[in-house]
Amino acid sequence: MVNLTQESMVQVQGLVKRYGNFTAVNGVEFSVQKGEVFGLLGPNGAGKTTTIEMLVGLRKPDEGTALLAGYDIKKDINKVKEVIGVQLQSTSLFELLKVEEILHLYASFYPNHINIEQLVSDMLLTEKRKDRVKGLSGGQKQRLAIALALIHDPKVVFLDEPTTGLDPQARRTLWDIVLRLKERGKTVILSTHYMDEAHVLCDRIGIMDRGELIALDTPSNLVKQLQSSSTIEFHVTNPPEKESFLELDGVKEVGIRDKLVQLYTDELQKSLTALIHYTSLHNVTIEELQTRSATLEDVFIHMTGRSLRES
Ligand code: ADP
Numbered sequence: 276m277v278n279l280t281q282e283s284m285v286q287v288q289g290l291v292k293r294y295g296n297f298t299a300v301n302g303v304e305f306s307v308q309k310g311e312v313f314g315l316l317g318p319n320g321a322g323k324t325t326t327i328e329m330l331v332g333l334r335k336p337d338e339g340t341a342l343l344a345g346y347d348i349k350k351d352i353n354k355v356k357e358v359i360g361v362q363l364q365s366t367s368l369f370e371l372l373k374v375e376e377i378l379h380l381y382a383s384f385y386p387n388h389i390n391i392e393q394l395v396s397d398m399l400l401t402e403k404r405k406d407r408v409k410g411l412s413g414g415q416k417q418r419l420a421i422a423l424a425l426i427h428d429p430k431v432v433f434l435d436e437p438t439t440g441l442d443p444q445a446r447r448t449l450w451d452i453v454l455r456l457k458e459r460g461k462t463v464i465l466s467t468h469y470m471d472e473a474h475v476l477c478d479r480i481g482i483m484d485r486g487e488l489i490a491l492d493t494p495s496n497l498v499k500q501l502q503s504s505s506t507i508e509f510h511v512t513n514p515p516e517k518e519s520f521l522e523l524d525g526v527k528e529v530g531i532r533d534k535l536v537q538l539y540t541d542e543l544q545k546s547l548t549a550l551i552h553y554t555s556l557h558n559v560t561i562e563e564l565q566t567r568s569a570t571l572e573d574v575f576i577h578m579t580g581r582s583l584r585e586s
Contacts, residue, residue, distance in 0.1 A: 282308045282309045283306050283307070283308060283309075283342075284307055284308060284309045284311075284343070284344055284430060284431055284462040285305075285306060285307035285313070285330070285341065285342070285343055285431060285462065285464065286306045286341060286342045287303060287304055287305050287306065287326075287330065287339070287341040288304050288339050288340060288341065289302050289303075289304055289338055289339030289340075290302070290303045290304070290326060290329055290336050290338070290339040290340070290341065291303075291336060291337045291338035291339055292322075292325050292326075292329060292334060292336055292337055293337050298486050299322050299325045299486050300322040300325050300326050300329070300336075300486050301322075301485075301486040301487050302338075302339070302487065303322070303326055303339075303481075303483070303486075303487070303488050304339075304488065305481050305488060305491055307431075307462055307464060307479075308462070309430075309460070309462055310457065310460045310461070310462060311457075311462055311463075311478045311479065312453065312456075312457050312462075312463040312465065312476050312477050312478050313462075313463070313464050313465075313477060313478065313479055313480075313481070314464075314465055314466070314467060314472075314473040314476065314477035314479070314480040314481070315327070315464070315465070315466040315467075315480075315481050315483055316466075316467055316468070316470060316473040316477075316480050316481070316482050316483065316571065316575075316583070317466075317468065317482060317483035317484055317575075317583070318468055318484070318575075318581070318582075318583050318584070319468060320485075321468075321483040321484050321485065321486070322483055322485070322486040322487075323435070323436075323466035323468075323483055324363075324364065324435055324436075324466065326466075326483070327361075327363075327433050327435050327464065327466060328363075329341070329348070330343065330348060330359075330433065330464070331355075331356075331359055331361045331363075331433055332348060332352040332355060332356060333363075336348075336349070343355045343358060343359060343431055344358040344430050344431065346358065357427070357429075358429055358430045358431060359429050359430070359431045359432070359433060360424035360425050360426075360427065360429035360431070360432045360433070361424050361432075361433045361435075362417070362420045362421050362423070362424040362432075362433065362434050362435065362437060363433075363435045364435045364436050364439065368408045368416060368419060368420065368423075369408060370407070370408050370409035371407055371408070371409065372407065372408055373404070373405055373406060373407055373408070374395070374400055374403050374404045374405070374406055374407075374408065374411070374419060375391070375395070375404045375405060377408060377419070377423070378391050378394065378395065378419075378422060378423065378426065379391065381423050381426050382426050382427075384427075385426065385427040387427065387428070388426050388427055388428070389425065389426060389427075389428045391426075394422050394425060394426065395422065397422075397452070397455070398418040398419065398421060398422045398452065399418060399448065399452075400415060400418055400419060400422065403415055412445065413440055413441050413442075413445060414441050414442070414444075414445025414446075414448060414449065417437055417438070417441065417445075417449060418448075418449065418452065421434065421437070421449075421452060425456075429461075430461070430462060431461075431462045431463075431464065432456060432461050432462070432463045432464070433463075433464050433465070434453065434463065434464070434465040434466070435465070435466050436466055436467055436468070437449055437453070437465060437467075438450075438467070438469065438472060439467075439468075446469075446472070450472065450475055450476055453465065453476050454476065465477070468583055468584075470570055470571035470572045470575070470583055471570075473494065473571055474494045474570070474571055477494060478493065479491065479492060479493050479494075480492070480493070480494055480497060480571070482497070482571075482574065482575060482578065484575075484578070484579050489578055489579070490574065490578060494571060497571060497574045498569050498570065498571065498573070498574060500574070501539070501569050501573060501574060501577055502527050502528075502539075502541060503527040503528065503539035503540050503541045503569060503573075504540075504541050504543075504568065504569055505539075505540050505541070505543040505546075505566055505567070505568060505569060506537055506538065506539055506540075506566065506567050506568075506569055506570075506573055507537070507538040507540060507543070507546060507547060507550065507564070507565075507566050508535065508536070508537050508538075508563075508564070508565050508566070508567070509535075509536055509561040509562065509563060509564040509565070510534045510535055510536070510561065510562045510563045511534055511536055511559055511560065511561050511562070512534060512560065513559075514531050514534065514536055515557070515559065517529045517531055519553070519557075520536065520538055520550075520553075523538070523546055523549040523550055523553060524542060524545040524546055524548070524549040525540040525541060525542030525543070525545040525546040525549070526538050526539065526540050526546050526549075527539050527540060527541060528577065530576055530580075530582075532582070536561075537573075537576070538550070539569070539573060539577070543566060547566070571583075
């Protein structure tokens with residue numbers, strides 16, 4: 276039995292989803308406090324959408340359950356649907372309706388709804404309110420999908436990969452909108468495969484890989500757990516064996532993908548000096564050398580040996 280603590284808005288326990296012999300979600304557990312933005316971060320196919328779909332009642336878990344605002348998704352799914360708002364990747368909007376029309380239509384589904392004019396303004400759609408959905412940009416469509424998710428003033432908002440396919444400016448606009456939801460005390464669960472997005476938006480992050488939650492913490496704690504604080508990246512035509520880099524001063528881990536080499540170090544200056552020495556001694560030409568602080572991407576590579584961008 277799941278215990279609901281006072282501020283806990285979402286409690287997920289042991290969720291499992293199988294498709295035939297394939298386990299898409301394998302024992303996922305986490306809880307989200309009221310007012311928190313919680314991120315599920317992982318590459319394509321990690322099981323993020325399936326997890327969200329189970330939480331919002333679109334798929335039945337094979338095992339486990341979850342409580343949303345105290346309601347059990349297995350026993351009280353209709354109650355759950357009253358307290359959640361959902362923007363899914365596959366949201367298909369009525370292309371021929373105007374922005375305002377579709378909002379009024381959705382509002383009519385609920386006994387109570389928030390002020391539509393204010394909602395349109397919050398989602399930066401005031402100028403587009405009389406336009407047909409089909410003429411909206413990708414970012415505007417996503418903002419409309421979020422408006423529809425918010426119309427009944429839900430306690431918990433689910434955003435599934437809200438910025439996938441958007442240009443950088445549209446992504447940032449959406450980030451501002453999510454941060455404003457947080458300011459207003461909404462509890463938000465979002466999935467993303469962009470580590471920068473997870474870092475900027477989320478109070479805590481669950482890193483998912485192959486159906487499992489492999490880490491869960493605040494973005495800064497996840498990065499702090501890495502032994503190495505910096506990454507040295509460069510291209511080299513014929514990368515030598517991994518072991519030769521591991522021998523360099525300060526280098527804790529090495530990632531090599533095609534011509535890209537990534538060295539993880541906690542002693543940046545020493546490692547750089549050793550690298551330059553090594554390359555001149557062995558006649559290795561390196562290009563596009565850059566250094567940066569460790570990121571969530573590095574956490575993922577550290578834990579799985581793969582990049583978030585590989586599917
Ligand atoms: P993510 O959202 O992290 O990209 P998904 O939850 O969409 O991951 O998918 C997790 C895994 O489950 C993937 O390997 C996907 O191919 C598989 N999957 C998703 N839906 C189905 C389905 N209806 N039938 C079979 N396999 C599925």
